[in-house]
Amino acid sequence: MREAIIEEKKSWGERFIQLKLKEEEIAHCAQxxxxxMVRAQKGFDPLLGRPLAVMKVEGDSFYLFWEVVGRGTKILASLNLGSKLEVLGPLGKGFSLSPSQALIVAGGRGITPLYFLASHFKKNEVPFTFFLGVKNKEELFMVDFLQDFSGAYFWSCEEPIEGGFCGTVISLFQSWLKDNYLPPGSRIYSCGPEGMLKSLYREEKIRDIPLEVSLETFMxxxxxxxxxxxxxxxxxxxxxxxxxxxPVFLARELKW
Ligand SMILES: Cc1cc2nc3c(=O)[nH]c(=O)nc-3n(C[C@H](O)[C@H](O)[C@H](O)COP(=O)(O)OP(=O)(O)OC[C@H]3O[C@@H](n4cnc5c(N)ncnc54)[C@H](O)[C@@H]3O)c2cc1C
Ligand code: FES
Structure with missing residues (x-):
């Protein structure tokens, strides 16, 4: 376990938090x-760390972004600037990084590892299109993250919002597929709720394109x-x- 210090904290209501953490080994090595694996330093509650994807790296620091869903994520959300966290990582195998063209499909907080991926593609001039789906107005702030990718993105909201596509990110993606061709060497990358990943895997039109999914299991x-x-x-x-x-797998390697 290493020690990381909270340098910046942003929150959107009580459910979504972003921290900038200073820990140079993770910042320099994360893919x-x-x-x-993250846990608050003081006390033993909860005993186990919680897995959170790296969203961004900047100098000697890295960013996390998460949704508060239970005890562990709530305790992490209560920490303030200057507090120390125990962090273990970077862990696991990440996404493949050299497609000829990428399509990125994110559901809600699933945006976190995909934002990092899109930043890598932007830096390395890999063409990509980003699709983000949010459930409601409360989650709409996530669309602002995509402004870092100038133009190469579409978003949907399950609640009607003026100017936005109304529906799931899968229906948004399906409507885009009707008018667009995917050249050989394309790859699709996704992270989000299990039902969304299943629907994407079953989409006929992308049957021959490799689909990489990042899974969120209990750890x-x-x-x-x-x-x-x-x-x-x-x-x-x-x-x-x-x-x-x-946590990243080729979808066809998994049982659905
Ligand atoms: C590799 C990896 C990367 C992840 N990255 C992120 C991230 O960047 N941002 C983010 O917001 N979350 C991420 N998650 C999910 C996050 O780890 C869990 O939401 C968190 O561990 C829940 O801890 P808790 O103590 O708050 O909730 P718990 O008290 O453990 O559970 C509260 C409720 O949430 C449900 N729950 C718990 N874990 C999950 C889960 N993994 N998926 C769905 N429901 C769950 C439980 O069934 C329960 O209903 C990631 C998970 C993995 C495996
Ligand atoms: S989290 Fe312990 S084996 Fe994977």
């Missing part, structure tokens, strides 16, 4: 799709010893550990 240790993150292999030959075999 898009990798994650860190105990984060490095392969506790078995809490097991998911079934698609060929019925056992299990993957999401923490060390993933």
């Amino acid at each position: 898009p799709g990798q994650f860190v 105990g240790c984060g490095f392969g010893v506790c078995m809490s993150c097991a998911v079934e292999k698609g060929n019925d030959e056992g299990y993957f550990h999401v923490c060390k075999d993933g």
